[in-house]
Amino acid sequence: MTRIRLNRRLDKVQRGNWGDIKPLQDGVWEMREFFGSGWRMYYIQHDDVVIVMLGGRDKSTQQQDINRAVKLSKTLED
Secondary structure (H helix, E strand, O other): OHHHHHHHHHHHHHOOOOOOEEEEEOOEEEEEEOOOOOEEEEEEEEOOOEEEEEEEEEHHHHHHHHHHHHHHHHHHHO
16 A cells, blocks of 8 residues: 555656655655545755655654665765
8 A cells, every 4th residue: 555655656757746745865865645644755856857855754763764864875976
């Protein structure tokens, strides 16, 4: 069920409907999906076209997930 909901959300993004998003730090953005325990997906944009998903989980591990996403985004810049 979770995978289906998150895939539907990514389908909406492909159609231009970003929904609930917010910038975090160092170019990493958070995309929130309100079901279950509050899922968050972290991503960066590249040239306004490519989205690189950096991971995501629920609210309970939010700060750890943000730190991991920022670290991963920095390795992609190299």
